[in-house]
Amino acid sequence: MFSDLHYSFGGLVVEQLTRWELRYVFYGGPGAGWLHVLTHLAPSDYRVPSVSRLVHAADWHEREVEDLFGLVFEGHPRLGDFVLHDDAWHEGVAPMRKSFDGRQPVTHRAPDQNWKPRQIVEEAGAFLMPIGPIYATATGPVHFQLETVGEDVIRVQPRLFYAYRGLEKIAEGRRAEDVLLIAERISATSAFAHSLAVCQAVERICHMEVPPRARALRIFVAEFERLRHHVAAIEGICESTGLAVAAAQASILEEDLLRLSCVLTGHRYLFGLGTFGGLTINLDDSACNRAAAQVREVAEKLSRLERMLSISSSFLDRLEEVGHVSAGEAGDFGLVGPIARASGVSRDMRKAQPYSGYDQIEFEVPHESEGDGYARLRMFFREAAQSVRIISTVGQAVPGGQVRAPEVSFRPGAALGWVEAPRGAALHWIRLGEDGVVDRYRIITPSFANWHGFRLAAENFAFQDFPIILATFALSVHENDR
Amino acid sequence: MSQWVIKGLRTGVKSTRYPRAEETAAGISPGLPTAATLPLEVAQSLVARCPADALELAPAGVDVNLRRCIHCFRCVRGTNSPLGWEHSYEWATAVSGGNDQKRQFGPAFDRSVHILVVDTGDCGACLNEVRQLNNPYYNMHRLGFFLTPTPRHADVLLVVGALTDHMRVPLRKAYDAMPSPKRVVAVGACALSGGIFGRSFMCAGGVAELLPVDVEVPGDPPPPLAILHGLLVAVGRKPPARLHRAVSDSVGNASG
Numbered sequence: 001m002f003s004d005l006h007y008s009f010g011g012l013v014v015e016q017l018t019r020w021e022l023r024y025v026f027y028g029g030p031g032a033g034w035l036h037v038l039t040h041l042a043p044s045d046y047r048v049p050s051v052s053r054l055v056h057a058a059d060w061h062e063r064e065v066e067d068l069f070g071l072v073f074e075g076h077p078r079l080g081d082f083v084l085h086d087d088a089w090h091e092g093v094a095p096m097r098k099s100f101d102g103r104q105p106v107t108h109r110a111p112d113q114n115w116k117p118r119q120i121v122e123e124a125g126a127f128l129m130p131i132g133p134i135y136a137t138a139t140g141p142v143h144f145q146l147e148t149v150g151e152d153v154i155r156v157q158p159r160l161f162y163a164y165r166g167l168e169k170i171a172e173g174r175r176a177e178d179v180l181l182i183a184e185r186i187s188a189t190s191a192f193a194h195s196l197a198v199c200q201a202v203e204r205i206c207h208m209e210v211p212p213r214a215r216a217l218r219i220f221v222a223e224f225e226r227l228r229h230h231v232a233a234i235e236g237i238c239e240s241t242g243l244a245v246a247a248a249q250a251s252i253l254e255e256d257l258l259r260l261s262c263v264l265t266g267h268r269y270l271f272g273l274g275t276f277g278g279l280t281i282n283l284d285d286s287a288c289n290r291a292a293a294q295v296r297e298v299a300e301k302l303s304r305l306e307r308m309l310s311i312s313s314s315f316l317d318r319l320e321e322v323g324h325v326s327a328g329e330a331g332d333f334g335l336v337g338p339i340a341r342a343s344g345v346s347r348d349m350r351k352a353q354p355y356s357g358y359d360q361i362e363f364e365v366p367h368e369s370e371g372d373g374y375a376r377l378r379m380f381f382r383e384a385a386q387s388v389r390i391i392s393t394v395g396q397a398v399p400g401g402q403v404r405a406p407e408v409s410f411r412p413g414a415a416l417g418w419v420e421a422p423r424g425a426a427l428h429w430i431r432l433g434e435d436g437v438v439d440r441y442r443i444i445t446p447s448f449a450n451w452h453g454f455r456l457a458a459e460n461f462a463f464q465d466f467p468i469i470l471a472t473f474a475l476s477v478h479e480n481d482r
Numbered sequence: 483m484s485q486w487v488i489k490g491l492r493t494g495v496k497s498t499r500y501p502r503a504e505e506t507a508a509g510i511s512p513g514l515p516t517a518a519t520l521p522l523e524v525a526q527s528l529v530a531r532c533p534a535d536a537l538e539l540a541p542a543g544v545d546v547n548l549r550r551c552i553h554c555f556r557c558v559r560g561t562n563s564p565l566g567w568e569h570s571y572e573w574a575t576a577v578s579g580g581n582d583q584k585r586q587f588g589p590a591f592d593r594s595v596h597i598l599v600v601d602t603g604d605c606g607a608c609l610n611e612v613r614q615l616n617n618p619y620y621n622m623h624r625l626g627f628f629l630t631p632t633p634r635h636a637d638v639l640l641v642v643g644a645l646t647d648h649m650r651v652p653l654r655k656a657y658d659a660m661p662s663p664k665r666v667v668a669v670g671a672c673a674l675s676g677g678i679f680g681r682s683f684m685c686a687g688g689v690a691e692l693l694p695v696d697v698e699v700p701g702d703p704p705p706p707l708a709i710l711h712g713l714l715v716a717v718g719r720k721p722p723a724r725l726h727r728a729v730s731d732s733v734g735n736a737s738g
Contacts, residue, residue, distance in 0.1 A: 085648055095683055106683045111651045133652050137629035138599040138613050140606065141649055162648045163603040166684040178533050181554060181678050188607030188703070232610075245486040251617035252496060258614070259509030267512045268705065269607050272555040280559045308485055404560075478606040 007035055008347055009334050010418075011444035012061035013429045014069055016098050019043050022065075024051070024058070025416065025427065025444075029352050034416070041071075050076035057334025060452045070094035083161045087115035095169055102169035121147040121154050129463075133162045136467075140477030151462045156455040163481040171441035176202055176410065176430070179438050180274065183428070186443060187479035188269045189232065192225045193421035194443075195274035197428040200355060201417030202276050205432055206408055212399040214278035215357045220288060220394045221279075222356075222419070223387040225270060227295065228257040229422035230338075230384040231302065233474035237377050238309070240471035241318045249305055253298050264291050277405030285398055292395035299388040306381045319373035323457040323469035326371055333453035336446045337424020338379040339473055343371035349420035363390050373472040380474070410436030421446055423474065447479035496618040500707055501625075501714055505571075511705040512553045514573070516566040517727040519543040524564060531556050534671070534678065546727040548573060549674040552702035574667075574699045574712035576722040585663050585696060587717050591637060593626040595717055598636035598660070602653055603646035603685065607703035608670035612640065614706040627713055633659035638716055640709075641693070644672035644679040645686040657693055665716050668695045669709055671702040678702075700725060 010025040020041035027034050041048065050073035052059040062073040063082040070092070073079065080086065084093065088111040095102060119128040127148050133141035141162035147155040167186060171179045176198075183198040184191040196218055203210060210218075235250035258268045264283060265273045273279055283291075309315055325335070330343035340347055346367040350358040366382040368375035414431035424446030431440040450473060458469045498505045515536075520528070520543035528544055529537045536550035537557060544565065557565050587595075601609050615622040616629065630636050633656040641653065657666070668689045671677035676687030689695055699712035714720035 088647060088651075100683070102683045103681075104683060105681070105686075106647070113651060113655075133649070134598070134600055134633075134656055136631050138609055139601070140609060141601050141603070141652070162652070163601065163643065163646060164648060164684055165603050165644060165646055165679045166682055167679075169684075170679065170682050181533060181552070185605035185607075185678055188605045188610060191605075191607075243486070245490040248618050249489065249493065251614070252493070252619065255614055255617050255619050259507065262509035262512060266555060267553055268509070268611075269703070271512075271553060271607075271702070272559070280555065308489065312486070476606060477601075478604065481603070 006032070009055050009057040010425065010427050011442075012058055012065060013442045014065050014071065014096075015431065015440050016069070020045070020071070022048060023429075024055075027353055027418075034353070046071050047074055048072070049074050052076055056332045057449065057452070060448065068094060068096040070097065083164055085159075085161070087112040095166065100169075102166060102172065117143075117145040117157070117159070119147065121149065123149050123154075125149050126154070142477050146463070146466065148463055153459060153461060153463055153466060156458040158451060158454065160451060160477065161481045163478050165482065167482045168441050168443060171438050174438055176276070176432060176436040176438055179430070179441055180276075183443075184271050184274075186445065186482055187447070187476045189229050189476065190225060190421040190423060190426070190479065192221055192270040192274060193419045194426060194428070196222060196356070197417040197419045197421075197426050198430060199274050199276055199417065200419070201415045201428050201430045202408070202432070204415035204417065205413040205430070206276070206411050208277045208405050208408060210278055210356075211402045211405060212357075213401045214403050214405075216394050216398045217279055217283055217288075217403065218274075218356050219358065219361065220283070220391060220398070221265070221270060221273065223390045223394075224257070224261065224291070224295070226422045227298070227384050227387040227391070228254060228261070229474075230380040230387070231257060231298075233380045234302075234305070234377065236471040236474060237319070237373075237380075237468070238315075240468045241315055243312065243315050246305060246309060246312075246315070249301070253301060256294070256298060260291055260294055275404065276408045278403050280404070282403040288395045288398055292392050295388055295391050299385060302381065302384060309377075316374060318465070318468050319377060319472065321372050322461060322465050323373045323376075323472055324371055325453065325457050327369070329456050330371065330453065333456065334449050335424075335453045336449045337420070337422070338383055339376060339450050339453075340424065341365065341367040342375040342379045344369040347425065349418055349425045353418060355419065361390055361393060373468060376472040408436075414440070423447055423476065423479065424449065443482050445479045445482065447476045451475055451480045493618070497621045497624060498619055498707070500710065501720060505707055510707055511569055511571040512701070513567050513569040514548060514551055514553070514701075515546050515557055516568050517544060517546050518565050520564055528557050528563065528565065531561070540728060548700040548725045548727065549698065550671060550677075551700065552671050552678055571705050571707040572711045572720070572723050573701060573704060573708045574697055574715045574722060575725045576697055576715055577695050585665055587637070587663055587665070591717055592719075594628070595626060595637050595713070596628050596630040596635050597638045597640050597713070598630055598633050598656060599640045599642070600649075600653055600656055602641055602643035602649040602673070602689065603679075604643035604670060604672050608642035608672070611703045611706050612642065612669065612709060615710060620706045620710060622710060622713070625710070625714070633657070634661070636660050636664070638665050638667055638713065639693070640667045640669055640713075641673050641689045642669045644676050645689055645691060647684050647686075650686070650692060653689075653692060665696040666693050667697040667699065667712050667716050669699045669704055669712065671700060674698050674700060697722070698725065
């Protein structure tokens with residue numbers, strides 16, 4: 001129904017107020033607004049009808065809520081062992097409930113040292129291959145259960161949340177400024193994007209006006225971050241195929257951009273830059289111009305790299321028609337960002353629900369239709385080029401004036417902040433109590449959506465394609481786990 | 483494929499001269515606040531601004547506890563702060579408990595050390611900085627450091643993250659599977675003290691809660707050269723720095 005109206009599912013926000021409030025958030029395209037569907041439950045009730053058969057993108061949201069709040073979604077085909085792993089946690093612990101003290105360590109039963117994944121495929125020759133949570137060199141912790149018959153991977157089940165730090169819980173009871181520090185550390189490679197989403201939510205609650213200079217600089221920095229993320233994603237794809245020189249070339253560019261971030265803002269991952277009502281430091285015009293010039297140099301090198309990759313046939317063989325996701329699947333699973341756009345689902349918060357002045361800037365949201373690994377690689381290159389274009393445009397004419405609104409005066413209330421993070425749509429719901437103390441903080445990240453759909457791409461391909469398909473998705477474990 | 487060979491050769495040598503010489507390129511480190519002699523009132527207001535308890539009130543001013551600093555810049559931005567800021571990177575320190583003879587590496591480890599990296603729940607920054615050590619700028623292979631995917635081949639366990647509940651068993655198993663002598667290098671504020679995630683229902687508040695740590699590398703995240711310094715300290719090829727910068731020390735002495 002919602003897809004007929006061209007609304008996309010954004011996420012599910014559960015709050016324990018005087019009664020349970022379940023907020024299903026949908027967003028429309030340009031011109032159309034937000035749609036919040038609310039359901040209420042009595043405080044003692046815990047049963048909700050599942051919507052995931054109608055809105056499949058809500059599947060993992062419901063599983064998460066079941067695990068953390070102890071609400072049961074009736075009709076959901078698969079609940080349990082999701083955020084809290086069954087081998088380490090008692091059934092019935094619901095850490096997101098207000099009665100649970102998140103500051104204390106939990107005394108739970110000793111983890112099962114001999115936990116083993118369950119084999120589902122029972123064909124002749126079926127084999128279950130467990131990988132992780134410590135695998136390869138310097139990767140985020142995730143466990144994969146790959147079930148294979150011969151060469152082909154029939155079933156892929158990622159077991160996530162090894163890096164679950166309980167960020168939503170530990171944010172509660174803290175001051176909003178400190179939640180900003182948490183938001184930056186959801187995922188370092190999109191730190192500024194997430195901090196921007198929180199800032200926009202708090203600014204909406206407190207009716208703060210952000211000065212034009214700060215709005216422009218926020219776009220400048222956000223696109224800078226997107227460029228760096230996409231360069232790192234390209235590096236990951238080159239490395240997964242074993243194309244060492246190309247990977248090295250991309251990693252030189254990534255390091256150049258990290259250093260440039262540090263020169264421009266003081267921190268290689270842009271930590272400590274965002275604040276309510278603007279930015280913590282003023283990036284002066286000459287610094288912006290210099291940075292924009294360096295970014296253009298990076299862009300030139302990047303397009304040379306793209307040309308060389310596009311004629312390296314042994315490289316393309318590993319990507320073309322591998323890890324295919326159709327537009328229908330991408331839509332149903334609620335994939336976001338460059339991954340969705342590579343399959344022809346052109347969702348972008350910067351166009352759909354413009355913020356920080358994106359509606360006044362000319363840029364394109366590129367999309368592809370093949371939905372394979374090569375389409376995703378091309379997306380990263382094309383979006384990086386658009387980011388460079390935005391950086392150049394904004395950098396040339398940053399409005400003058402203050403970079404920060406006067407001191408914030410907090411009010412109680414709740415609001416949604418959203419951004420198009422490098423990996424896709426990120427939604428942050430924040431409820432403030434008195435004096436800027438956070439009552440509820442809900443983080444909906446693009447990696448959470450894309451991990452949900454990752455198995456679509458990886459199933460029914462050869463085992464040796466698996467690391468390459470994984471690299472083309474540019475997923476973050478940290479952003480998913482929170 | 484000859485185009486790639488030519489491309490590689492044309493790029494030339496990018497590698498830093500560190501540790502033979504200082505690295506002076508811009509943007510290689512976020513830096514840290516320096517201890518300062520200050521009137522009590524100013525010192526108190528600065529300590530109150532720090533969300534990570536990294537600034538400590540000292541009799542003569544403010545001391546800095548590097549293990550806790552998360553580079554939020556709140557002690558220096560938006561105020562006429564008297565605190566200095568050092569742009570160094572040699573931050574790693576040897577933990578006293580690591581002087582155990584059985585854990586010392588002999589000369590056989592001088593040019594070949596294999597490292598297993600375990601992420602126990604960080605934000606990805608430390609992990610990404612560890613990955614940068616393999617890029618041509620830092621190129622840790624030239625110093626005999628190699629990443630390995632298996633604990634059976636590992637000499638050094640490099641741990642990032644605040645140690646989540648779910649990573650306790652995998653981390654313990656990885657450590658136990660490593661042959662002796664083995665050393666543990668904890669990287670980043672989260673691995674040292676829990677960082678911004680602290681101690682909670684999910685986070686243990688540092689790796690030392692589970693394993694003996696030999697070398698600590700502060701920073702949020704520590705830049706690649708600080709991690710490299712940590713590895714050099716772990717194998718005894720560089721002297722360690724001090725984690726507590728006090729006003730009573732010679733202030734501003736970056737290498738501690």
